[in-house]
Amino acid sequence: MAKAKTNTEDYLRMYRQMVRIRTFEDNANQLYLSAKMPGLTHMYSGEEAVAVGICEALTDDDRITSTHRGHGHCVAKGAEFREMFCELLGKEEGYCRGKGGSMHIADQSHGNLGANAIVGGSMGIATGSALRAKLQGKDDVTVCFFGDGATAQGLWYEVMNMAALWNLPVIYACENNGYSEYTRTEEIAAGSIMARAEAFGIESHQVDGQDVMAVNDLTRKLVDRARKGEGPFFMELMTYRYHGHHVGDINREYYRSKDEEKDWKENKDPIIRFRAWLVSEGIATEEEIEAMNAEIEKDATEAVAYAEKAPYPPANEVDMHVYAD
Amino acid sequence: MREITLSQAVNEALAEEMRRDETVFILGEDVAEAGTPFKVLSGLVEEFGTDRVLDTPISEPGFVGIAVGAAMTGARPVVDLMFGDFIYLVMDQLCNQAAKQHYMSGGKLTVPLVLRTNLGATRRSAAQHSQSLQALVAHIPGLKVALPSSAYEAKGLMKTAIRDNNPVVIFEDKLMYQDKAPVPEEEYLIPFGVANVKREGRDITLIATSSMVQVAEKAAAMLEKEGIDAEVIDPRTIVPLDEATLLDSVKKTSRAIVIDEGHQSYGVTAEIASRLNEKAFYHLDAPVLRMGAMDVPVPFSPALEDLTVPTPEAVVENARKLCAGELIHAA
Numbered sequence: 001m002a003k004a005k006t007n008t009e010d011y012l013r014m015y016r017q018m019v020r021i022r023t024f025e026d027n028a029n030q031l032y033l034s035a036k037m038p039g040l041t042h043m044y045s046g047e048e049a050v051a052v053g054i055c056e057a058l059t060d061d062d063r064i065t066s067t068h069r070g071h072g073h074c075v076a077k078g079a080e081f082r083e084m085f086c087e088l089l090g091k092e093e094g095y096c097r098g099k100g101g102s103m104h105i106a107d108q109s110h111g112n113l114g115a116n117a118i119v120g121g122s123m124g125i126a127t128g129s130a131l132r133a134k135l136q137g138k139d140d141v142t143v144c145f146f147g148d149g150a151t152a153q154g155l156w157y158e159v160m161n162m163a164a165l166w167n168l169p170v171i172y173a174c175e176n177n178g179y180s181e182y183t184r185t186e187e188i189a190a191g192s193i194m195a196r197a198e199a200f201g202i203e204s205h206q207v208d209g210q211d212v213m214a215v216n217d218l219t220r221k222l223v224d225r226a227r228k229g230e231g232p233f234f235m236e237l238m239t240y241r242y243h244g245h246h247v248g249d250i251n252r253e254y255y256r257s258k259d260e261e262k263d264w265k266e267n268k269d270p271i272i273r274f275r276a277w278l279v280s281e282g283i284a285t286e287e288e289i290e291a292m293n294a295e296i297e298k299d300a301t302e303a304v305a306y307a308e309k310a311p312y313p314p315a316n317e318v319d320m321h322v323y324a325d
Numbered sequence: 326m327r328e329i330t331l332s333q334a335v336n337e338a339l340a341e342e343m344r345r346d347e348t349v350f351i352l353g354e355d356v357a358e359a360g361t362p363f364k365v366l367s368g369l370v371e372e373f374g375t376d377r378v379l380d381t382p383i384s385e386p387g388f389v390g391i392a393v394g395a396a397m398t399g400a401r402p403v404v405d406l407m408f409g410d411f412i413y414l415v416m417d418q419l420c421n422q423a424a425k426q427h428y429m430s431g432g433k434l435t436v437p438l439v440l441r442t443n444l445g446a447t448r449r450s451a452a453q454h455s456q457s458l459q460a461l462v463a464h465i466p467g468l469k470v471a472l473p474s475s476a477y478e479a480k481g482l483m484k485t486a487i488r489d490n491n492p493v494v495i496f497e498d499k500l501m502y503q504d505k506a507p508v509p510e511e512e513y514l515i516p517f518g519v520a521n522v523k524r525e526g527r528d529i530t531l532i533a534t535s536s537m538v539q540v541a542e543k544a545a546a547m548l549e550k551e552g553i554d555a556e557v558i559d560p561r562t563i564v565p566l567d568e569a570t571l572l573d574s575v576k577k578t579s580r581a582i583v584i585d586e587g588h589q590s591y592g593v594t595a596e597i598a599s600r601l602n603e604k605a606f607y608h609l610d611a612p613v614l615r616m617g618a619m620d621v622p623v624p625f626s627p628a629l630e631d632l633t634v635p636t637p638e639a640v641v642e643n644a645r646k647l648c649a650g651e652l653i654h655a656a
Contacts, residue, residue: 063398065394094431095430095431095433096429096430096431096433097432098431099429099430099431100429104429106426106429106430106433106434108430108434113394113397113398114426114429114430114434116422118417118421118422121417121421123390124386124391124392124394124418125393125394126394127387127390127391127394128390128391128392128395128396128398129394129395129397129398130394131391131394131400132394132395132398132400135350135376135377135395136348136399136400142394155386155387158384158386158387158390159390159391161382162381162382162384162388320432321428321430321431321432322428322466323427323491324437324490324491325490
């Protein structure tokens with residue numbers, strides 16, 4: 001594995017954050033399957049090393065924009081289970097008071113400018129956040145998460161052009177999980193995705209998105225340089241989503257095989273890989289890791305139970321927050 | 326009082342707010358040295374530099390999206406959209422992103438953004454540079470919409486828009502940029518949601534927006550000669566709308582015509598007329614009339630284009646019929 005953060009505490013936090021994402025998603029999926037969650041949601045399981053590797057290279061002052069598949073980014077940027085589950089269930093104590101739901105969680109206190117349900121819809125927002133940093137002489141960096149499917153949106157090319165012209169501190173992070181909703185990426189993307197960013201003179205990197213240390217190592221270097229005005233940058237993170245496009249996308253053999261899914265889960269899982277490394281390097285014992293997993297599972301179970309009992313927003317909230325004071 | 330053009334008024338408003346608040350900046354196509362095709366922004370780049378008067382590529386969704394992100398993180402961008410017709414290009418950024426962030430985040434995020442653009446036909450600019458699309462954005466909860474009718478309104482509403490914590494779309498009439506009006510030297514703001522009674526009258530209320538305020542005032546002067554006393558009201562902002570002032574007037578006059586340069590069907594005139602019907606029905610002596618632009622793409626030929634927008638003569642004719650108790654367009 002690549003070198004990244006160098007002290008034990010950092011390694012364990014990265015592991016912990018990846019397990020928290022997986023655990024959150026397993027619980028969210030159960031809420032859907034047991035018909036306790038309104039609507040649908042999009043699972044991040046399998047892509048944990050991307051969100052954690054990147055967000056562990058950021059501070060709370062650094063901003064991210066997220067996507068419809070956004071729970072991973074949200075957890076990785078520091079959000080709490082309780083407020084997240086409350087939001088998924090449309091409860092008043094959710095991050096958005098139940099008004100946003102799974103696809104719109106924003107957590108401003110940790111610099112998460114919010115998930116976006118329009119594919120590619122946040123590319124302008126991320127670039128604008130970076131422009132604001134530059135204009136105001138701040139050294140924060142904005143990371144724009146999006147999937148391979150969003151590279152087909154014209155907005156990206158417009159904002160990359162401006163980010164490159166103005167040297168903005170923004171990192172475009174393309175999570176290439178191989179599928180644009182229900183369609184294989186090679187069917188929707190001509191040529192090379194990296195070459196598209198390179199065409200604007202943007203330094204671009206492809207990285208193994210299942211290797212949290214490789215992701216973190218690269219991101220830390222790019223963030224440092226972006227702070228010094230050397231941005232923007234582009235990262236293509238090669239990863240895989242274990243579930244379908246959304247939780248209801250169960251029968252998906254018409255677009256990808258079970259063998260392919262099995263191969264990624266058994267041989268390329270970011271959590272299994274990192275756990276094995278932690279143990280082999282003597283950073284944690286199997287017992288310590290199992291204890292950490294159990295603690296996270298307990299946190300999630302308690303948060304779900306809390307969210308299930310939590311009140312819905314009162315009716316008078318329906319027309320509140322349409323306009324700011 | 327001194328008189329300045331609408332263009333100068335907008336320029337002054339921007340300069341004053343940029344001096345007052347260093348987070349205010351302008352971005353758009355040809356806003357810096359060119360000062361826009363209408364020269365409204367001339368001179369601002371000399372005072373504020375290219376960081377705060379920022380020329381963009383011809384990428385409307387891109388720079389509106391960038392403005393949304395800047396606004397969400399502590400800046401107050403004023404986006405210059407060269408023609409109102411280009412609003413179709415930015416609908417996702419404006420309506421899905423800017424308008425909804427505050428609500429979707431349960432009140433945590435705000436988008437203090439101003440989108441400056443224009444409206445108005447009869448400039449011989451044909452179908453894609455002549456539309457008045459205020460109804461499109463007024464339909465979207467979360468956006469505010471201002472329609473200045475003179476240099477005085479243009480300055481006061483712009484200053485209020487910049488200080489507002491919500492996305493505001495301001496449509497200036499591109500034919501009025503050189504029109505002069507008295508504008509005080511000292512600072513003033515015009516609050517949103519406060520209509521201006523331009524002329525008091527007893528017989529009929531003419532509610533008119535933007536360019537149509539001049540049309541209504543000319544019609545009122547012509548009607549006066551016929552012994553019809555028309556009241557003219559400029560709502561100034563259609564979101565929020567000062568319903569109370571409009572209702573009070575209609576309850577007094579019992580007749581109303583609503584005039585706006587957007588297409589008539591499903592438009593601003595329809596919305597206002599409907600509210601008057603719902604809330605002042607028993608005070609009315611005649612149906613509330615809508616007068617908008619014809620429901621056709623704006624034609625190029627002057628002979629045709631001039632037929633598509635409300636004129637003072639047409640307003641007079643309709644007002645005369647309403648006051649005489651003749652139903653217009655009766656089947």
